[in-house]
Amino acid sequence: MNLAVCGLFAALIAAGAFIKITIPMPLTDMHFTMQWFFVLLAGLLLSSNQAFMSVATYLIVGLIGIPVFASGGGPAYLLKPTFGFLLGFAFAAWVMGFLNERMHTTRALPMMIPATAGFVVYYGMGLIYFYMIANFLLANPIGWKEIFVVYCVGTMAPDYILCVLAVVVAGRLKPVISQMMMYS
DSSP states (O other): OHHHHHHHHHHHHHHHHTSEEEEOOSSSOEEEESHHHHHHHHHHHSOHHHHHHHHHHHHHHHHTTOOOBTTBOSGGGGGSTTHHHHHHHHHHHHHHHHHHHHHOOOOHHHHHHHHHHHHHHHHHHHHHHHHHIIIIISOOOOOHHHIIIIIIHHHHHHHHHHHHHHHHHHHHHHHHHHHHHHTO
16 A cells, blocks of 8 residues: 555655746746645655655666756756755655644644745755856856755745645645555
8 A cells, every 4th residue: 555655645746746837947946836736745644654655666767868857857867956846855754744643633733834944954955056067067167146046945835825725735635545544
């Protein structure tokens, strides 16, 4: 059952990549996608390990060349400054799962704590990776402030709205998922 659930969430995250709005930017385009919504659900509904494995499976599938990322797939994706946001999905899912395992709640307000922590991890990882790739690999100097203002601010508010929406959906699904996992 755990393998099936991880596969299901990996597939949902992949499907979320194709529901997107492309935002043209100077160095590389940014995409607002529904991937984050499904990562949030994984983190809020599954254990920390299951949530991490779901996202890791999605990342591995994309890195071996299956075009499940918003702009394709393949190992060259590791060299894109925006790959850090995808990598952030995995760590955010683990953090949300970890916090959720300790909180045992289906109420919206407490569930916003793991969602917000995941949001911070997701954007933090994205910023750090973007900075490292742009400045050290692509030799295209760009500062932290510019990365944050140009590449993050435009998607942060919609992504946080997805946090709220995911908390509401997870609150409804959590009792059903928990019971289903108990009988597997």
